[in-house]
Structure formats: C-alpha cells, structure tokens
Amino acid sequence: MPTFVVEARCKNNQKCVEICPSDIMQMDPDINKAYNVEPDMCWECLSCVKACPERAIEVRPYADISPLGSEISVVRDDKANTIKWDIKYRDSRKKQFEFQIRTTPWDSIAVNPVTSKDNISLDDQELSREPEMLLTGKELPKPNALNLKAGAV
Amino acid sequence: MQVRNVESDVLIIGGGMAGCGAAYEARTWGKDLKIVIAEKANIDRSGAVAMGLSAINTYLGMRWGENTPEDFVNYVKGDLMGLVREDLVYDVARHVDSSVHLLEEWGLPIMKDEKTGKYVREGKWQILIHGESYKPIVAEAAKKAASEIVSRVMITHLITDSQDKNRIAGAVGFDVRDGSFIIFKAKAVVLASGGATHIFRPRSVGEGWGRTWYSPWSTGSGYALPIEAGAKMVQMEIRLVPTRFKDGYGPVGSWFLYLKSKATNVNGETYDTNRDRLRANYGAYADAKPMPTCMRNHLMMEEIKEGRSPILMHTQDALDTREKEEAGWEDFLDMTVSQAMLWASQNTDPKERWSELVPTEPYIMGSHAVNAGAWVSGPEDLAPEEYQWGWNRMTTIAGLFAAGDAAGGAGHKFSSGSFAEGRIAGKAAVKFLHDNSGLRTNLDKEVIEARKNEIFQPLENYQLGKQFITRGSVSPYYLYPNQGLKRLEKIMDEYGGGITSFYSTNSTGLGRGMELLDMLKEDLSLLGAEDLHQLQRAWELNHRVITAESVMRHTLFREETRWPGYYYRTDHPKIDDANWKVFVVSKFDRNSGNWSLEKVPVYNILRTE
Ligand SMILES: Cc1cc2nc3c(=O)[nH]c(=O)nc-3n(C[C@H](O)[C@H](O)[C@H](O)COP(=O)(O)OP(=O)(O)OC[C@H]3O[C@@H](n4cnc5c(N)ncnc54)[C@H](O)[C@@H]3O)c2cc1C
Ligand code: SF4
Ligand code: SF4
Numbered sequence: 001m002p003t004f005v006v007e008a009r010c011k012n013n014q015k016c017v018e019i020c021p022s023d024i025m026q027m028d029p030d031i032n033k034a035y036n037v038e039p040d041m042c043w044e045c046l047s048c049v050k051a052c053p054e055r056a057i058e059v060r061p062y063a064d065i066s067p068l069g070s071e072i073s074v075v076r077d078d079k080a081n082t083i084k085w086d087i088k089y090r091d092s093r094k095k096q097f098e099f100q101i102r103t104t105p106w107d108s109i110a111v112n113p114v115t116s117k118d119n120i121s122l123d124d125q126e127l128s129r130e131p132e133m134l135l136t137g138k139e140l141p142k143p144n145a146l147n148l149k150a151g152a153v
Numbered sequence: 154m155q156v157r158n159v160e161s162d163v164l165i166i167g168g169g170m171a172g173c174g175a176a177y178e179a180r181t182w183g184k185d186l187k188i189v190i191a192e193k194a195n196i197d198r199s200g201a202v203a204m205g206l207s208a209i210n211t212y213l214g215m216r217w218g219e220n221t222p223e224d225f226v227n228y229v230k231g232d233l234m235g236l237v238r239e240d241l242v243y244d245v246a247r248h249v250d251s252s253v254h255l256l257e258e259w260g261l262p263i264m265k266d267e268k269t270g271k272y273v274r275e276g277k278w279q280i281l282i283h284g285e286s287y288k289p290i291v292a293e294a295a296k297k298a299a300s301e302i303v304s305r306v307m308i309t310h311l312i313t314d315s316q317d318k319n320r321i322a323g324a325v326g327f328d329v330r331d332g333s334f335i336i337f338k339a340k341a342v343v344l345a346s347g348g349a350t351h352i353f354r355p356r357s358v359g360e361g362w363g364r365t366w367y368s369p370w371s372t373g374s375g376y377a378l379p380i381e382a383g384a385k386m387v388q389m390e391i392r393l394v395p396t397r398f399k400d401g402y403g404p405v406g407s408w409f410l411y412l413k414s415k416a417t418n419v420n421g422e423t424y425d426t427n428r429d430r431l432r433a434n435y436g437a438y439a440d441a442k443p444m445p446t447c448m449r450n451h452l453m454m455e456e457i458k459e460g461r462s463p464i465l466m467h468t469q470d471a472l473d474t475r476e477k478e479e480a481g482w483e484d485f486l487d488m489t490v491s492q493a494m495l496w497a498s499q500n501t502d503p504k505e506r507w508s509e510l511v512p513t514e515p516y517i518m519g520s521h522a523v524n525a526g527a528w529v530s531g532p533e534d535l536a537p538e539e540y541q542w543g544w545n546r547m548t549t550i551a552g553l554f555a556a557g558d559a560a561g562g563a564g565h566k567f568s569s570g571s572f573a574e575g576r577i578a579g580k581a582a583v584k585f586l587h588d589n590s591g592l593r594t595n596l597d598k599e600v601i602e603a604r605k606n607e608i609f610q611p612l613e614n615y616q617l618g619k620q621f622i623t624r625g626s627v628s629p630y631y632l633y634p635n636q637g638l639k640r641l642e643k644i645m646d647e648y649g650g651g652i653t654s655f656y657s658t659n660s661t662g663l664g665r666g667m668e669l670l671d672m673l674k675e676d677l678s679l680l681g682a683e684d685l686h687q688l689q690r691a692w693e694l695n696h697r698v699i700t701a702e703s704v705m706r707h708t709l710f711r712e713e714t715r716w717p718g719y720y721y722r723t724d725h726p727k728i729d730d731a732n733w734k735v736f737v738v739s740k741f742d743r744n745s746g747n748w749s750l751e752k753v754p755v756y757n758i759l760r761t762e
Contacts, residue, residue: 002360002363018195019195019197019198020194020198021194021195021198021199021200021203021368021370022194022363022369022370023193023194023305023329023686023689024686026686037686038686039360039363040359040360040361040362040363040635041362041363041369042363043203043204043363043364043365043368043369043370044363044364044490044491044494045198045203045204045368045490046204046490047198047203047204051198059494061491061494061495061497061498062357062359062360062361062364062491063359063360063361064357064358064359064360064361065357065361065364065400065401065495065498066494066495066498066499067498067499068498069498070494070497070498071497072490072493072494072497076285081286083285083486085482085486085493087493087494087497088497089496089497089498089500089502090497090498090499090500091500093500093502095482095497097479097482097483097486099283099285099483099486099487100262100283101262101283101285101286102260102261102262102286102290103257103260103261103262104259104260105260106293107293108260109259109260109290109293109294109297110297111177111180111181111294111297111298112181113180113181113182113183113184114181114182122182122580122583122584122587123584125244125247125532125533125534127178127248127251127252127573127576127577127580128178128181128182128576128580129181129251129255130248130251131251133251133254133255134215134216134250134251134254135216135250135251135254136215136216136250140247140248141215141221141222141246141247142534142535143222143223143243143535143758143759144223144759144760145759145760146535146758146759146760147756147757147758147759147760148537148538148756148758
C-alpha cells in the first residue's frame with residue numbers, strides 16, 4: 001500500500017516529510033501539500049500514516065499484488081500507549097485489533113553516566129549497569145576453558 | 154555551496170539498533186565526550202526496525218537458567234555451518250540479556266507468562282513483544298545520550314587521517330534537505346549503517362518493488378563505507394535467503410515456533426525433515442540439530458524444483474483461538490503491515506485457509522542467520538591473538554568500530570544483539586579515546602575537496618544532460634539512480650546466484666557478472682540526479698555496487714558450496730571442509746583499485762562439548 005494524501009485534509013505541517021525513512025513523502029511546491037514521490041520505494045511501514053495529525057495519509061496496497069477495495073486504518077495513541085487497527089477486506093469483512101505500544105510514559109528514560117561508585121572500569125568487560133542488569137545475581141559469564149592455539153578447528 | 158563542519162569525539166554513523174546502543178553506552182562511560190549521531194533519516198523511525206518488530210530474537214534467559222552463552226555459541230556455529238567468530242558470538246551472548254532488561258525498563262512491552270512471570274518464549278532464543286514502538290523507544294535513549302543528532306545526512310565516505318592513513322579521522326556526506334556539504338571530524342567512529350537490500354533483483358515488481366523483506370533503505374552503507382576506506386571484510390559471500398509468506402514477505406518465525414503452524418508441499422507432505430537427501434553432498438552437516446536455516450531452505454527449493462510447489466503454510470490449523478488469531482495478526486501489524494493488507498485485499502482469512510511460502514531474493518547482512526561485515530577485533534579476554542589487534546569491535550582501521558549488520562563474523566544478533574553489540578562498540582570507542590588521549594586528527598584539504606566535487610557531480614550531470622533532450626527519462630548522457638539499480642539487480646540476479654538462476658552460480662557466471670559490474674561502475678560517474686532526494690539515491694546506488702562487487706569476489710574465491718539453500722557454486726557443489734573451513738577475508742585498496750583475498754583460520758575457542 002504505497003501511501004497517498006487526501007488533498008482536502010493535508011495541512012502542510014510536514015510531519016510525514018520529517019519521518020519517512022525512505023525520504024519519499026515530500027511537498028508539492030505548487031499546492032503546498034504532501035505526496036509520495038516514489039511509491040515503488042515505499043516499504044508500507046506506515047510511519048507517515050501514524051505521524052500525520054490530520055489523518056490525511058491513506059494507503060492503497062501495492063497495485064501489482066493487491067486487488068482493489070480493501071482498507072486499513074490505524075490510530076496510534078501515545079498517551080494511552082495503544083495502537084488500534086481497523087482492517088476492511090475487499091469483500092467487506094472486518095477485523096479489529098488493539099495492542100499496547102509502551103509501558104512507561106514517553107520521555108521517561110534516564111541515561112546516567114557510570115560513576116566511580118559503580119565498581120566497574122573501562123578495562124573490564126562489563127557494560128554499564130552490569131552485572132546487576134543480568135538479574136542472575138552473578139558476575140558476567142566467562143567461558144570455562146579457552147582453546148587459543150592457532151589453527152585449532 | 155554551504156559547507157558545515159561537525160567535530161566530535163565519537164561519531165556514530167547510523168542511528169539504528171546498533172547506533173542507538175553505541176550512543177547510550179558511549180555516554181554512560183564518557184560523561185563529557187562530544188557524541189554525534191549522523192543519520193540519513195530520522196532516528197525515531199529509521200533502519201530495519203522503523204516499522205516495529207513482534208519479537209526479540211536473541212534472549213538467553215540466563216536469569217531463569219534457560220540457556221548459557223556456550224549453548225548460544227553452539228547453536229550459531231551449527232546454523233552457519235561452522236564459520237563463526239566464537240569470541241564475538243560469546244560476547245554478544247553474555248551482554249544481550251542485560252540489554253533486553255534495559256529495553257524492558259525503558260518501556261518496551263515484553264509478553265510475560267502470568268503464572269511463571271517469565272517472558273513468553275516464541276522459540277528457544279526468541280521472546281514475544283508488543284513492538285510497534287520498539288524503535289522510537291530506543292531512539293529516545295539515544296537522543297538523551299547524544300550531544301547532537303545530525304538527521305537527513307547521507308554519509309558517502311569515511312575519511313582517514315592525512316598523517317596516518319590507517320587511522321580514522323571522520324566522514325563526509327551531504328544534507329539531503331538543504332544540500333550542504335558536511336565534514337565530520339572525529340577521533341573515533343562507530344559504523345552502524347546497517348545491511349543491504351536490492352543487491353539482488355527482488356521477487357517484487359512494479360509498484361511493489363520496494364516491498365522487500367528487509368528494509369529498502371538498508372543500502373549497503375554498512376559495507377561500502379569500510380570497504381572503500383580499506384578495512385578488511387569477512388564472509389561477504391554468505392547471503393540470507395529467508396523463507397517468507399509470498400508477496401507480502403511476512404516473516405515465518407512466530408508462525409512456526411509459537412503458533413506451531415505447519416508447512417507442506419502441494420501434496421500435503423512435510424518436506425523439511427528429510428535429512429537423507431542432504432547427506433550425499435553435505436555429510437555430517439546434514440545431522441546438525443536444529444537443522445541449519447540454509448538447509449531447511451535447500452529442502453524447500455528441492456520441492457519447488459521437482460514440481461511439488463506451491464509450498465503451503467497451514468495457518469488455518471494454527472489460529473484456533475482468538476488469542477492465537479491476535480498473535481498472528483499482531484506479528485504482521487507490528488512489522489510487516491503489507492502482509493496483513495495482502496490478506497485483506499485478496500480475501501484471505503488466515504483462520505480459514507493456507508498462505509503460500511517462498512524463498513526470497515538474497516540479502517547481505519551481518520545480524521541475521523548470516524554474518525557478513527567488517528573484520529573486527531575481538532574481546533580482550535577471549536579472542537585469540539589472530540583475532541585481536543586493538544579494541545573490541547575495532548575494524549582494521551584504527552579508531553573505526555563496527556556493530557550490528559555492519560560487523561561481520563558473529564551472526565544471529567538480530568535486534569537485541571545488534572543493540573548489545575552497539576553498546577560493546579560504544580564502550581570500546583570510549584576506551585580507545587581514553588587509551589589514546591592527546592590524539593589529533595588531521596584532514597587532508599585536497600581529499601575533502603575532491604570528495605565534495607565527486608559527491609555533487611550527479612546534480613551537474615543532470616543539468617547538463619537534460620539540455621540535450623526534450624523531456625522524459627531517456628538520455629545518452631546520464632543514468633538515473635533507479636535505472637542503475639535495476640541494472641545492478643539484474644546482473645547480480647543472473648550471475649551472482651539470485652532467484653532467476655535458482656540461487657546458482659559458477660566461476661564463468663561470476664566472471665561474466667563482474668565484467669558487467671565493471672561497466673556499471675564506470676557508468677556511476679554519469680549518474681544524474683534531478684534533486685537532493687535523487688542525489689541520496691545516487692549515493693545509495695554507489696554503496697550497493699561496492700557491496701555487490703565484494704559479494705561477487707568473495708563468492709568466486711570460495712570454491713565450494715558451504716551454505717546450500719543460500720547459494721550454490723555449481724562448479725563446486727559440495728562442502729569442502731579440508732580446504733574451506735576458513736574465513737575469507739578481503740581488502741580493497743582505494744589507490745590501486747586492487748582487491749586481495751585471503752583465508753583466515755576458524756578457531757573453536759570454547760570447549761563446549
Ligand atoms: C521485517 C523485519 C523483521 C525482523 N524481525 C526481527 C525480530 O522479530 N526480532 C529481532 O530481534 N530482529 C528482527 N529483525 C532484524 C533487526 O531489525 C536487525 O537485526 C537490526 O535492526 C540490525 O540493526 P543495525 O543497527 O545493524 O541496522 P539498522 O537498525 O537497520 O540501522 C542502520 C541505520 O543506519 C542508517 N544509515 C544507513 N546508511 C546510512 C548512511 N549512508 N548515512 C547515514 N545513516 C545511514 C539507517 O538509516 C539506519 O538508521 C527484523 C528485521 C526486519 C526488517
Ligand atoms: S503529515 Fe499529514 S497534514 Fe502534515 S504534510 Fe503530511 S500529509 Fe499533510
Ligand atoms: S509508508 Fe513508510 S516508506 Fe511509505 S511513504 Fe510512509 S513512511 Fe515512507
């Protein structure tokens with residue numbers, strides 16, 4: 001389903017242009033609205049669809065494999081941290097699904113530098129917050145025996 | 154033209170799983186360092202995880218005694234027919250659980266068994282997640298860790314130091330939005346620019362050309378950048394041919410392992426357990442347990458060749474509860490929406506009828522059930538001398554580190570292992586700076602100027618060439634990037650072991666393919682770019698072509714069929730352990746244009762039996 005933009009709904013905020021990993025959502029300079037400039041390099045990842053606050057972007061599945069008539073719509077809510085999918089079949093059957101997307105609020109991650117209290121050093125194999133984060137109550141695993149002779153197979 | 158200079162202590166190229174891991178870890182060890190991520194898209198939705206994932210494929214479960222790092226090494230070694238860097242695999246294994254726990258702490262929903270409190274296993278190594286927001290969660294940590302993120306910059310070349318040609322000094326590229334030329338000067342660089350798709354012609358055609366299983370924006374920068382800078386590469390001959398749902402490219406892992414869906418040939422017969430068929434050519438490897446991924450492909454390919462296709466995935470027998478139906482749909486809605494839409498558009502309800510499976514076109518990767526990439530130094534405490542020349546994950550260019558798809562030799566890292574390996578490389582880069590304090594980097598003005606001219610040439614080619622024609626895409630003076638890409642795909646498909654030759658090639662075919670590739674390389678100086686977006690496409694094509702050439706050279710050098718089901722050398726149809734149970738390591742010399750290839754021994758470092 002390469003994407004397409006419904007002209008009446010596009011408000012020119014460029015959210016889709018900012019997010020598309022393929023760099024194919026771009027502005028049409030004549031009408032100042034977004035469009036998919038290279039549908040055959042679209043992965044149908046729906047990143048743009050999820051990012052558009054106006055719900056102006058829709059999808060029409062790849063013409064070479066998909067008969068016309070089906071529809072998909074998706075609402076990603078980053079307050080409730082859910083994603084809702086509505087799928088309509090070509091023959092009008094419907095499927096609905098809702099899934100969780102995150103367990104913590106957005107912008108809640110902390111990145112704390114290693115300090116001298118952490119008892120690990122640049123010369124050790126431990127990464128930051130190891131070995132605690134292994135949750136094994138043990139040290140970082142080390143191999144029992146090593147066989148370092150050249151040519152060993 | 155605008156020129157921008159960005160200086161840093163650590164430059165991370167590519168803010169995907171590995172790049173975000175590197176930024177996080179480098180910051181925790183280097184509180185005051187300037188850490189910059191250069192990313193061609195927007196790290197909230199970039200790389201292979203842009204859409205999301207429905208599983209973490211590498212998790213040992215050491216906290217519950219489920220697996221040990223030794224178990225994992227044995228598994229990866231078996232799956233890749235013996236050719237793995239055990240030191241690297243072990244290293245990923247021992248750090249991957251703590252990395253997954255970090256992801257969970259950040260808010261990635263991992264499914265848990267209500268009774269036991271343990272993660273729900275998809276398979277022995279895989280756990281299930283609600284992973285639609287996997288990438289934006291990881292990106293949030295990277296944004297907090299990095300001093301600066303330069304988005305929408307296409308890195309085109311690495312730059313080595315003018316005083317010491319074997320040490321990294323930075324990279325150059327251009328801003329895809331405003332067209333400025335950006336010079337990144339850095340003391341250490343972590344290369345995390347991903348794998349490669351569209352090296353081989355995909356099964357998809359027309360409007361669906363971009364629907365490959367791995368992301369179309371994985372354009373070989375993880376390989377071309379280090380190759381062009383003179384870094385040694387390993388295992389570039391191995392390519393992943395995943396079995397996928399036909400046309401939609403839905404992954405099969407969750408279906409086979411979690412939902413216990415069965416695949417059969419057209420007659421309803423199971424085909425993937427017949428080891429007798431493997432023994433003649435592949436000896437003891439035929440008895441490896443579990444059966445290596447490539448060999449399972451091989452058995453499927455034999456069915457197809459012998460006329461017992463289509464191969465059917467009997468989803469209708471697997472989705473017997475609402476929970477399972479949801480799990481099946483979420484699998485695709487989280488990471489391959491096309492597959493869900495294909496069902497809807499073709500009126501296929503997976504609860505009611507089967508879907509077809511096919512072996513896809515080949516992909517070049519370092520993180521999946523293959524291990525192509527840069528030849529990197531191993532961890533200090535367990536790598537043999539031959540695998541250790543400096544800091545962990547450092548390439549053969551001093552100060553240049555690699556992780557994820559870009560780092561070769563390990564394999565089976567997947568999302569969590571790539572993230573963990575990025576962390577390993579991020580820490581090692583900080584240690585490199587620490588051990589080399591007072592390091593000065595020097596950029597050669599002439600080299601930079603030459604790169605600048607080369608980078609923007611396609612814009613000029615287009616402007617000049619278009620004056621000669623009325624309109625349209627046909628010009629004798631320039632080639633559009635997508636025209637060049639189609640030529641590359643056709644060459645690789647027909648001569649390098651793609652789908653139309655049924656994954657087969659031989660020395661004559663490879664030789665002919667390389668002749669054609671040489672002419673394509675000449676034509677790359679005539680690429681025409683209408684705008685900055687097309688200029689990005691032009692450089693992506695350059696990177697894909699360099700990647701493809703190394704694939705061809707490695708494939709020609711290895712005179713055996715090591716991974717049946719990934720590719721076949723029809724002139725050397727058997728596994729030849731006596732001569733080829735070795736790594737093939739290559740090096741390109743940018744000055745002479747010569748490639749050198751060598752055999753490097755495989756060490757079985759761990760006494761695991
Ligand atoms: C459909 C699909 C399903 C998968 N399923 C699973 C699964 O279930 N479980 C699992 O664990 N793994 C899964 N994987 C694999 C996982 O996604 C990869 O192993 C992992 O993302 C590799 O990480 P990486 O950092 O090496 O590459 P990426 O995550 O791809 O990151 C590469 C980054 O580099 C950037 N970049 C590339 N070139 C340049 C350049 N020239 N200049 C600047 N930036 C550049 C890209 O934009 C990107 O951000 C799946 C992948 C796909 C596509
Ligand atoms: S995000 Fe939506 S409203 Fe904004 S430019 Fe794109 S299509 Fe238009
Ligand atoms: S679906 Fe993905 S690839 Fe396609 S236009 Fe939208 S963001 Fe870009």
